[in-house]
Amino acid sequence: MDVVLAETAGFCMGVDLALTRLDELIANANGRPIYILGPIIHNPQVLKQYAEKGVVMVDTPEEVPSGAYVVIRAHGITRQVEEGLKSRDVHIKDATCPRVKKAQLLIARHADKDSVLLLYGEADHAEVAGLVSYAGNGSFVFSTPEELEQYELAKDKRYVLAAQTTQDRVLFDKISERLSSDEDVEVTVLSTICDATKLRQAEAKKLASEVDFMVVVGGYNSGNTRRLAQVVSDAGTPCKHIEILSELPLKDLVGYSRIGVTAGASTPRVLIDEVLDGLGSL
Structure with a gap:
């Protein structure tokens, strides 16, 4: 293996x-x-x-x-x-x-009292609460393109589109393109997704295409870790999201010849190494 x-x-x-x-x-x-x-x-x-x-x-x-x-x-x-x-x-x-602070300042500068903030993110996430607080005239938080489509955009209002720093860049770009193509809506798009998030997700997707099974290590309450697991699953590769090694069913993995491991941005190296050692024992 x-x-x-x-x-x-x-x-x-x-x-x-x-x-x-x-x-x-x-x-x-x-x-x-x-x-x-x-x-x-x-x-x-x-x-x-x-x-x-x-x-x-x-x-x-x-x-x-x-x-x-x-x-x-x-x-x-x-x-x-x-x-x-x-x-x-x-x-x-x-x-x-610093990436979150930059996003806060961008929103404060562009989402003033004459505009409405459209924020792609998790409504109950601490970072999102902070970002929204810098909008001067209200906001709408959505976690899927479908939720945004159900939100009625007014022709006489100006909108600012931004995202939680750990969101999916590819999906955000699609949302941005759709809004920008609507000639009846005035929208300013802010670049607030962290490059490290984009790189991490792209690497996870590439690795998923090269292995038979993926293990994603990180807190269950970590949004960026959950999205890593989602990116891998969307790629069609079997995947298991765990916090610690004891949650990984090692016996069920014996039949796989190549296993990939990635981890969220808040996962300490010691937990990753424990998972690597556990897989190595197979």
Whole structure:
């Protein structure tokens, strides 16, 4: 059996940067408590490790006591929450992914009070909530082209089309082309999908065409990991999305001659290596 690991599997630049900043803060906090607004990244194993180091995860800024450090997660937070934090006696450490921050600023610049934001993404995702908060005159979030088609676009309004940074670039381009071809609709298209996401998905699709089975490693609550699994499945290759090795039915894979492995942007290398070792034992 051959096992092939995707080159881009594991931490992306934004996740690596966020965790590096948190590690540096832990090393230099001098006893000052450290809080995170929501999960710094979407990986339960990583979050458990930081909890064991004393990092406290909370859902609202009101739960952060005065004088404490508060870390803004890689997915970013809403503009309103950030303004609320700045008005309080807390020490803010911004670990927002630079790609997400860029998307926020682009939306703030183009989706002003005279336009409506059309955002391709997951409505319940933390990053999406942050992006939407920078729109000046309302927004519509859709996760499929069909949902957008059901949304009635007005001829007398201006629209701004953007996407969650980890969405499928190919599908977004198709959505963009369709909207731009409608002469009755004025739309400005923003480039907010991360290049690393595009590369990771393209590589997963290519690898899927070269193997008999694919394993995608990463948190179940990680949007970019779920989309990797979807890209592989859409390519017609059998696929299993797991968080840890124990969830992989190794005995069922004995009959495959070539297995590919990739991982989400928030998946630590140690979990990937455990999966590789497990497959290697076959």
